[in-house]
Amino acid sequence: MSWCVFCICFFGALHNLFATELTSSIVEIVSTIYHYDPGSPWETPKAIQRKCTGTFLQNGKILTSYGAVQNAAYIDVHVPGSARLFSAKMHAFSPYFRLALLEVKDQDFFSFVVPACFAKSLSSLPHSGSIYSYNPHHPRLHVAEVQCFSSDLLDPKEQALEYSGAIVQVPAGVFSAGSPVFRGKELIGMADQFVGYMLSPNYAEFISAAKIQDFLQCPIRKTLRLSYQNLDNASLRSYYGLPEGNTGILITAGSHNAFEAGDILLSIDGYPVENDGSIVYEKSKLGHEQFIALHITKDSVTCEVLRNQVVKKTKVSLDAFAIKSRKKPAYYIYAGLVFEPPSSYAQEEDSVILTQILPDRVNAGYDYLEGVAIQSINDIAIFSLKDVARSIEQHGGSYHKIQTVEGEIIILDRFLSDASHPVILEKYGIDFHQSSVL
Numbered sequence: 001m002s003w004c005v006f007c008i009c010f011f012g013a014l015h016n017l018f019a020t021e022l023t024s025s026i027v028e029i030v031s032t033i034y035h036y037d038p039g040s041p042w043e044t045p046k047a048i049q050r051k052c053t054g055t056f057l058q059n060g061k062i063l064t065s066y067g068a069v070q071n072a073a074y075i076d077v078h079v080p081g082s083a084r085l086f087s088a089k090m091h092a093f094s095p096y097f098r099l100a101l102l103e104v105k106d107q108d109f110f111s112f113v114v115p116a117c118f119a120k121s122l123s124s125l126p127h128s129g130s131i132y133s134y135n136p137h138h139p140r141l142h143v144a145e146v147q148c149f150s151s152d153l154l155d156p157k158e159q160a161l162e163y164s165g166a167i168v169q170v171p172a173g174v175f176s177a178g179s180p181v182f183r184g185k186e187l188i189g190m191a192d193q194f195v196g197y198m199l200s201p202n203y204a205e206f207i208s209a210a211k212i213q214d215f216l217q218c219p220i221r222k223t224l225r226l227s228y229q230n231l232d233n234a235s236l237r238s239y240y241g242l243p244e245g246n247t248g249i250l251i252t253a254g255s256h257n258a259f260e261a262g263d264i265l266l267s268i269d270g271y272p273v274e275n276d277g278s279i280v281y282e283k284s285k286l287g288h289e290q291f292i293a294l295h296i297t298k299d300s301v302t303c304e305v306l307r308n309q310v311v312k313k314t315k316v317s318l319d320a321f322a323i324k325s326r327k328k329p330a331y332y333i334y335a336g337l338v339f340e341p342p343s344s345y346a347q348e349e350d351s352v353i354l355t356q357i358l359p360d361r362v363n364a365g366y367d368y369l370e371g372v373a374i375q376s377i378n379d380i381a382i383f384s385l386k387d388v389a390r391s392i393e394q395h396g397g398s399y400h401k402i403q404t405v406e407g408e409i410i411i412l413d414r415f416l417s418d419a420s421h422p423v424i425l426e427k428y429g430i431d432f433h434q435s436s437v438l
Contacts, residue, residue: 022185023141025116027054027079028134029064029088029102029178031072039356041329041340042430052177053134054102055187058115062102063212064178065192066093069100077104079112080141096290097215098192099207118209119186129188133179146181148189148206166206176204223319224292224301225256228265231275240264241309247275248306258316264306268292292318332385333433335417336360336424339374339388352382354404358428362412362420372404389434
């Protein structure tokens with residue numbers, strides 16, 4: 001009897017040891033993102049937290065979902081057995097693989113974690129495993145059995161989310177952003193509900209261990225900055241001199257400086273570019289960014305372009321993917337009139353929109369003009385918010401005259417407007433009448 005008790009205790013302790021080692025490789029990630037409301041650009045940005053799961057790897061980094069941590073102002077990591085939050089930074093990422101690696105500098109962190117081990121081989125789909133995830137609403141690690149299968153078995157509505165090929169069905173109440181999937185003690189993949197940067201409630205994309213290892217070999221992929229128009233229209237192709245039977249895309253402003261607006265990009269590294277911008281690679285139709293992320297391991301590509309009806313080959317250097325953080329919104333307010341660029345996050349301005357009118361007697365009767373583009377203020381042409389500020393603040397006449405591009409006129413009594421301006425700001429809780437980016 002004592003021998004049976006010993007065996008039960010021994011194997012129970014051994015099981016708990018394996019479980020502890022496994023869960024010690026799984027961490028909770030909290031990313032904080034600041035969100036500016038375009039409708040109220042003067043407001044203090046709201047801090048939004050995203051919670052997801054990460055896996056500590058043998059390279060000393062944490063693997064997680066790119067969609068869950070992109071644009072994060074800062075990232076914290078919590079590990080089992082510790083009451084601390086450890087600060088982390090993005091080390092590498094790939095929008096193509098939808099994966100990110102986080103790095104923790106604090107050496108104390110490494111005393112709490114054990115690296116996960118990848119599976120050496122996988123059977124073909126379907127196969128089963130255990131998904132480990134931290135739910136945003138529950139602090140404890142959630143474990144559930146899941147089945148991995150081909151996304152071809154989904155109905156057409158779910159297939160529209162563009163899964164890469166394999167998925168896991170997400171159990172009710174489980175949020176699986178960056179959640180590792182284990183078979184026994186071996187890591188066989190990661191489940192991610194941020195599919196195509198959309199959140200799927202029923203399924204998670206299954207990113208296999210093989211794909212993860214491909215990502216780890218070259219995590220920061222290159223990209224070719226292109227702004228283009230499709231050439232699906234026959235008349236458009238004819239106008240730009242694209243020979244019959246050839247395909248390509250029309251380059252527009254904002255592309256890599258190796259190109260000129262009006263160029264037609266015919267091929268990249270010998271692979272023809274289709275009229276919709278796609279490239280056929282290994283029997284798969286890929287977008288040009290996917291093609292470069294998958295195919296290109298060097299720092300440049302050879303592009304074939306049609307320029308002024310002459311075919312030219314040019315070597316184009318590639319850029320690394322960069323995290324694009326949103327700029328602070330730009331605005332200018334006067335007498336309740338809120339002026340903004342066409343986009344609150346526009347990099348460059350060439351026009352100004354009267355986005356809204358904060359009601360007051362001084363601007364009464366003009367509310368129907370919200371959303372119009374401004375042509376001039378006090379007979380000064382308006383191309384930027386700086387023009388708006390200058391035309392109002394330097395004006396000495398009795399009235400401000402604001403004209404829209406459609407010809408509508410707004411007349412404001414300057415003396416009444418100057419007096420009402422601080423009252424309106426206080427009424428709507430606005431601390432500053434203009435953004436700091438002006």
